[in-house]
Amino acid sequence: MRYEGVMKLRLAVLSLPILALAACSEALAPAAPKTEPKTVAMTWVHYVCADGRAVSALYPDGETAQLKLGEATHLLRIARSASGARYTGDALQWWTKGDEASLAPLAPGEDIASASGVACGPASRAPVSPPAPGTPGGLPDDRTPLAEGPAEPGGAQAAASVVETxxxxxxxxRTAEAAKLRRDGREEDLKPFARLHAQVGAPGRVEGAAGSLFVEVPVVLYGRYATGGEYHAAGKATLRRANDVPGATEAQRAWRIETIEVATAGA
Structure with a gap:
């Protein structure tokens, strides 16, 4: 019928603006933001083994482990275990349980190491000892008994007490507090270390120069780097204070660390 033809024509004409409007809306719509691929932050975990070896491990996924032993890096893959996570490869077995681990050699043809291996733990908990007095890198072997009682305020022992503090x-x-005992206000950077300790020796003689008094105090530093290796250094702290002259304030007459000079063992 003619009526139906007219209706179809009108519907077709009306549909054209609607389609054009839809196309325009799609063109004006903001593009969906692109999803960036997620990255996993990976950090080396540092261990020290009972035999003194330092081991660094990286676990990039649930299937592999990378081990640094000395200058070599080994790629190991996950293996079946009753507990913990066991990795094998490059003739090595690395078995972790919590924050502890064990390292064992794999003999040819072995899937599970027959050797008992060596226990390894977090570097931050591994003990380290300073060299004995009188040995290279240690304090002087000074067997002179220390004076009993409180130290004389301006004496050498009072200067050594400042270094101990x-x-x-x-x-x-508390490095910011420690920096107040230095004349330069320099704050120690502990980032390279998992732990750091010090031994302070007997002070030397108090010397005078240009209205000031100076004294040297031997120092031995020892600890562990964050990577697990041992740290040893030895040297001295030099302290200065104003001489007891009229007009010198109490703060000027107090011992303060002028310089700390230490050399790393083997440097």
């Missing part, structure tokens, strides 16, 4: 604050992580 300084390193006690550093060991506890």
């Amino acid at each position: 300084y390193y006690a604050l550093v060991e506890s992580g």
Whole structure:
């Protein structure tokens, strides 16, 4: 019928603006933001083994582990285990349980190491000892008994007490407080270390120069780097204070660390 033809024509004409409007809306609609691929932050975990070896491990996924032993890096893959996570490869077995681990050699043809291996733990908990007095890198072997009673305020022993307080604050992580005992206000950087300790020796003689008094105090530092290796250094702290002259303030007459000079063992 003619009526039906007219209706179809009108519907077709009306549909054209609607389609054009839809196309325009799609063109004006903001593009969906692109999803960036997720990255997993990976951090090396540092261990020290009972035989003294330092091991660094990286676990990039649930299937592999990378081990750094000395200058070599080994790629190991996950293997079946009753507990913990066991990795094998490059003739090595690395078995972790919590924050502890064991390292064992794999003999040819072995899937599980027959050797008992060596226990390894977090580097931050591994003990380290300073060299004995009188040995290279250690304090002087001074067997002179220390004076009993409180130290004379301006004497050498009072200067040594300042160095002891300084390193006690550093060991506890209170580096900003320790910096107040230095004339340059320099704060120790502990980022390279998992732990740091100090031994303070007997002070030398107090010397005078240009209205100031100076004294040297031997220092031995020892601890572990964050990567697990041992750290040893030895040297001295030099302290200065104003001479007891009229007009010198109490703060000027107090011992403060002028310089700390230490050399790393083997450097």
